[in-house]
Amino acid sequence: MVEIRKPIQVSEAINRVLQHSRAMPTITVSLDESYNSILAEPIIAQHDVPPFNRSPYDGFAIRSIDSIGASGNNRKQFNVIDHIGAGQLTSRKLGEKEAVRIMTGAPIPESADAIVMLEQTVEHDGGFTIRKPFAKGENVSRQGEDAQQGEQLIEAGTIVHPGIVALLATFGYAKVDVAKKPFVGILSTGTELIDVDEPLQPGKIRNSNGPMIIAQLKRMGIASKSYGMRMDDLDVCCQIVEKALEECDVLITTGGVSVGDFDYLPAIYDRLKAKVLFNKVAMRPGSVTTVATVRGKLLFGLSGNPSACFSGFELFVRPALLTMMGCKKPFLPYAKAILTEDFPKPNPFMRFVRSIYRFEDGKAYITPAGFNKSNAVTSIARGNAFMVLPGGTRGYKKGTEVDVLLLGVEEGVDKWQLQ
Amino acid sequence: MVEIRKPIQVSEAINRVLQHSRAMPTITVSLDESYNSILAEPIIAQHDVPPFNRSPYDGFAIRSIDSIGASGNNRKQFNVIDHIGAGQLTSRKLGEKEAVRIMTGAPIPESADAIVMLEQTVEHDGGFTIRKPFAKGENVSRQGEDAQQGEQLIEAGTIVHPGIVALLATFGYAKVDVAKKPFVGILSTGTELIDVDEPLQPGKIRNSNGPMIIAQLKRMGIASKSYGMRMDDLDVCCQIVEKALEECDVLITTGGVSVGDFDYLPAIYDRLKAKVLFNKVAMRPGSVTTVATVRGKLLFGLSGNPSACFSGFELFVRPALLTMMGCKKPFLPYAKAILTEDFPKPNPFMRFVRSIYRFEDGKAYITPAGFNKSNAVTSIARGNAFMVLPGGTRGYKKGTEVDVLLLGVEEGVDKWQLQ
Numbered sequence: 001m002v003e004i005r006k007p008i009q010v011s012e013a014i015n016r017v018l019q020h021s022r023a024m025p026t027i028t029v030s031l032d033e034s035y036n037s038i039l040a041e042p043i044i045a046q047h048d049v050p051p052f053n054r055s056p057y058d059g060f061a062i063r064s065i066d067s068i069g070a071s072g073n074n075r076k077q078f079n080v081i082d083h084i085g086a087g088q089l090t091s092r093k094l095g096e097k098e099a100v101r102i103m104t105g106a107p108i109p110e111s112a113d114a115i116v117m118l119e120q121t122v123e124h125d126g127g128f129t130i131r132k133p134f135a136k137g138e139n140v141s142r143q144g145e146d147a148q149q150g151e152q153l154i155e156a157g158t159i160v161h162p163g164i165v166a167l168l169a170t171f172g173y174a175k176v177d178v179a180k181k182p183f184v185g186i187l188s189t190g191t192e193l194i195d196v197d198e199p200l201q202p203g204k205i206r207n208s209n210g211p212m213i214i215a216q217l218k219r220m221g222i223a224s225k226s227y228g229m230r231m232d233d234l235d236v237c238c239q240i241v242e243k244a245l246e247e248c249d250v251l252i253t254t255g256g257v258s259v260g261d262f263d264y265l266p267a268i269y270d271r272l273k274a275k276v277l278f279n280k281v282a283m284r285p286g287s288v289t290t291v292a293t294v295r296g297k298l299l300f301g302l303s304g305n306p307s308a309c310f311s312g313f314e315l316f317v318r319p320a321l322l323t324m325m326g327c328k329k330p331f332l333p334y335a336k337a338i339l340t341e342d343f344p345k346p347n348p349f350m351r352f353v354r355s356i357y358r359f360e361d362g363k364a365y366i367t368p369a370g371f372n373k374s375n376a377v378t379s380i381a382r383g384n385a386f387m388v389l390p391g392g393t394r395g396y397k398k399g400t401e402v403d404v405l406l407l408g409v410e411e412g413v414d415k416w417q418l419q
Numbered sequence: 420m421v422e423i424r425k426p427i428q429v430s431e432a433i434n435r436v437l438q439h440s441r442a443m444p445t446i447t448v449s450l451d452e453s454y455n456s457i458l459a460e461p462i463i464a465q466h467d468v469p470p471f472n473r474s475p476y477d478g479f480a481i482r483s484i485d486s487i488g489a490s491g492n493n494r495k496q497f498n499v500i501d502h503i504g505a506g507q508l509t510s511r512k513l514g515e516k517e518a519v520r521i522m523t524g525a526p527i528p529e530s531a532d533a534i535v536m537l538e539q540t541v542e543h544d545g546g547f548t549i550r551k552p553f554a555k556g557e558n559v560s561r562q563g564e565d566a567q568q569g570e571q572l573i574e575a576g577t578i579v580h581p582g583i584v585a586l587l588a589t590f591g592y593a594k595v596d597v598a599k600k601p602f603v604g605i606l607s608t609g610t611e612l613i614d615v616d617e618p619l620q621p622g623k624i625r626n627s628n629g630p631m632i633i634a635q636l637k638r639m640g641i642a643s644k645s646y647g648m649r650m651d652d653l654d655v656c657c658q659i660v661e662k663a664l665e666e667c668d669v670l671i672t673t674g675g676v677s678v679g680d681f682d683y684l685p686a687i688y689d690r691l692k693a694k695v696l697f698n699k700v701a702m703r704p705g706s707v708t709t710v711a712t713v714r715g716k717l718l719f720g721l722s723g724n725p726s727a728c729f730s731g732f733e734l735f736v737r738p739a740l741l742t743m744m745g746c747k748k749p750f751l752p753y754a755k756a757i758l759t760e761d762f763p764k765p766n767p768f769m770r771f772v773r774s775i776y777r778f779e780d781g782k783a784y785i786t787p788a789g790f791n792k793s794n795a796v797t798s799i800a801r802g803n804a805f806m807v808l809p810g811g812t813r814g815y816k817k818g819t820e821v822d823v824l825l826l827g828v829e830e831g832v833d834k835w836q837l838q
Contacts (some may be wrong), residue, residue, distance in 0.1 A: 031615055031630055032630070032633070035633075035634045035637050035638075036637075036638075043800070047619055049796060049797065050624070051619060051624065052621070052622065058677060058678060058679040058680070083680070085610055085611075085679070085680065085681040086609055086610055086611035086622075086681070086723075087609070087610035087611030087612070087622055087623055088610065088611075088622060089621055089622045101680075103679040103680055103681055103682075104677060104679055104723075105609065105611050105624075105723065106611070106622065107621065107622040118678075146795045146796060146797050147796075147797045153797055153800065153801075154800055154801070160634075161634070161638070161827055162631050162632075162634035162635040162638060162729070162799075163631070163729065163773075163799035163800040163801070163802075164800050165627075165630050165631050165633075165634040166627040166628070166630065166631035166725055166729070166796055166799050166800065167627070167796055167797060167799070167800035168615075168630075169615045169625055169626065169627040169629075169630040169631065170624070170625055170627045170725075170796050171625075172615055172616065172617075172618075172619070172625055173615070174615045174616035190505055190506070190524065191504055191505055191506040191507065192504075192505035192506030192507075192524050192525070193506070196450055196587075196588045196591055196592070196593045197591065197593035198591075199591075200466055200470060200591070202471070202508055202526065203471065203505075203506055203507060203508045203525065203526040204506050205469070205470065205524075205589070206588055206589055206590075206591055207588065208584075208585040208586070208588035208589045209585070210588075211450055211451070211584050211585065211587075211588040212581050212582070212584050212585035212588065213581075214451070214454075214584075215454045215579075215580070215581035215584040216581040218454050218455075219454075219455075219580070219581060219829075258477060258523060259477060259537070260477040260504070260522040260523055261477070261502070261504065261520075261522055262504040262505070262522055263522075304505075304523075304524065306585055306589075310581070310582065310585070333778065334778055335778045335783070336778070336781045336782075354582075358832070359752065359753055359754045359755070359832075362755045362820070363755075364754070364783075376565050377468060377565060377566075377585055377586055377589050378468065378565050378566045378572055378586060380581075380582035380585050380586070381462070381572065381573055381582040381583050381585065381586035382572075382573070382582070383582075384829070384830050401781070406828075407829075408580055408828065408829030408830055409825075409827060409828050409829070410638070410803070410826075410827030410828070411803050411827055413777070413778075
């Protein structure tokens with residue numbers, strides 16, 4: 001008897017996974033270590049930015065009142081009484097027609113209220129003249145114009161990219177509270193698998209899913225441990241899975257989730273008393289993708305087929321890991337693009353076609369990345385996006401606008417925008 | 420006298436930098452270490468994929484000839500003579516109306532030429548019946564249908580992302596030839612700078628550019644060394660720069676490139692007999708960005724202003740480093756998007772506005788990420804793109820379609836598409 005599984009929609013599958021994505025604890029790391037983490041605290045302006053009225057140019061700080069009436073025919077004369085660079089303060093107070101020579105980034109003396117750029121002056125020994133009046137505040141980077149003390153600038157749950165690092169450094173966050181990264185176990189199952197450094201044997205293929213998932217995790221800055229790739233005996237397997245569940249926050253298996261005679265995962269789930277969230281998703285490739293929880297930990301049973309395994313990771317594992325870290329934008333960015341060739345296959349289920357997304361002449365185009373069966377591996381290596389075709393549709397014609405999910409993008413989006 | 424510098428166009432500046440980006444040597448790394456490197460060799464199919472005719476389903480391998488005439492009223496009967504899982508071979512040769520029970524991924528016996536899915540059968544003790552004929556090759560994953568031995572699948576110069584890792588693993592690339600990553604030195608200059616863990620002092624700001632650049636390099640998987648951030652004495656500075664040039668492949672300095680009284684970089688370039696490729700670019704922010712070479716090594720003199728520094732890195736340093744590694748797609752991905760608000764500033768030079776790019780209701784939108792002066796730091800932390808406004812334009816109205824460069828995207832493009 002073949003087990004009949006009821007497929008659920010992709011959106012519903014994602015919902016179930018995210019509902020079971022348990023929050024990771026907060027840890028404190030140095031700013032250096034924070035890159036690619038998820039902020040566990042908002043970034044609050046610890047002081048005004050700029051912290052003082054600042055000169056944005058090399059020039060002279062003046063009292064604007066002294067420039068009134070200046071013109072080409074009536075140049076106004078200033079005497080320079082001090083000279084400061086960035087990081088320096090003047091002790092002098094400007095009197096009438098006095099100026100301080102000031103460099104970019106230096107604090108403007110309290111007694112001054114405008115900056116004359118070097119280029120706007122004619123200099124002479126001990127002073128300069130100008131040919132136009134300056135308004136109060138002209139060429140002044142005002143204290144607090146970029147950010148005001150106490151303002152929340154970035155919310156918790158944001159990924160730490162280089163711009164965030166700059167902001168953290170500005171406010172003296174030498175230590176940052178971020179979500180601890182989940183530690184992920186990987187178990188590749190399949191009696192046909194041999195290791196990458198083994199010579200090919202009849203009937204065998206090399207394990208590509210394991211290294212691929214390690215790289216998918218590395219892309220997220222997440223460390224993993226491989227639990228090998230044998231699966232000969234149910235007892236041994238259960239022991240390995242038990243051990244992995246003790247050591248890891250999340251376990252990913254590949255292969256063995258179908259209804260074949262050597263597909264052990266369903267039996268393992270039974271033994272572990274796992275709660276199976278779903279074992280059939282209305283998607284291609286990867287319809288047998290199974291997700292379960294054991295003692296609150298997520299077990300991802302990805303298909304052994306490379307394309308299906310890749311898709312299962314990007315669609316389910318990635319948003320789950322990001323959600324565990326409190327990320328507010330766990331989903332792949334969504335776009336639309338014009339299909340560049342006919343795609344004649346019918347789509348009984350929602351289909352994720354590994355594709356090449358590109359922008360040309362002001363328009364976005366999408367081209368399937370070659371051979372697209374679930375066991376294809378070459379198409380995973382090409383392309384940078386999924387073309388997504390809704391279930392229940394027939395073929396698609398060249399020129400049709402279709403849905404796209406972008407891969408390898410640092411910052412995701414906050415909503416799953418497809419069915 | 421203020422030095423008058425002649426600005427060059429951004430595209431010309433990029434050209435000059437790339438012309439001076441010297442190729443890094445090739446190194447051999449393990450597959451594990453290859454992620455985020457640039458391939459120094461193409462990926463050639465070392466064998467057919469699949470390497471044998473493979474069953475894509477759980478089912479039975481049959482001779483299609485035995486299924487001729489099968490129908491609901493005339494079910495054809497098969498006897499099962501063997502049972503193989505993935506990775507297993509049968510020693511049996513099929514005779515008339517014989518079948519081998521076969522699982523997904525297993526090699527199809529030479530004597531069979533079609534696969535009947537389990538769901539297409541009614542099983543009984545020792546055999547099964549089918550109700551439809553099967554064509555020769557039906558449900559067979561043909562040897563070589565995904566890739567043929569000797570075929571070049573991926574060109575040298577491609578970034579190693581997870582899909583590439585999968586392909587390398589498939590073909591047994593336990594070791595991979597990749598470009599050695601440049602080692603980058605960072606020297607932050609500016610007498611106003613204090614370190615991230617120091618309390619704020621009057622007239623000072625914390626060094627945010629250094630940590631930001633380290634993170635921008637980390638995003639590319641590139642290691643760096645910080646050479647501190649003091650700049651009091653020209654002799655000392657020259658010594659530090661000399662040392663950095665000995666130890667590093669590329670040196671990035673921040674600050675000190677303008678024409679101010681404390682801007683030492685021009686003097687350092689002189690002393691080092693550096694060849695200055697340009698010291699003024701028709702862009703905002705970052706017009707003072709300077710690039711020079713010393714003994715064949717690139718010296719990037721980025722502006723000390725955070726936004727300008729960030730832009731200078733993304734526009735010049737990033738493509739240079741990628742080109743040094745032989746990457747064929749060193750440029751930021753380009754797109755178009757609709758401006759969501761008025762941008763009234765005139766643009767004497769090409770303007771790069773740190774912005775938020777998003778897709779909604781089938782359209783791409785771009786929104787400036789807040790305060791946009793060159794010394795702004797908060798806008799760097801927000802957003803995921805540059806809006807690019809051509810030089811010589813006045814303000815832009817809400818609803819206008821504008822150019823966009825996307826940040827934080829794994830795979831770039833092969834052409835600089837702007838002026």
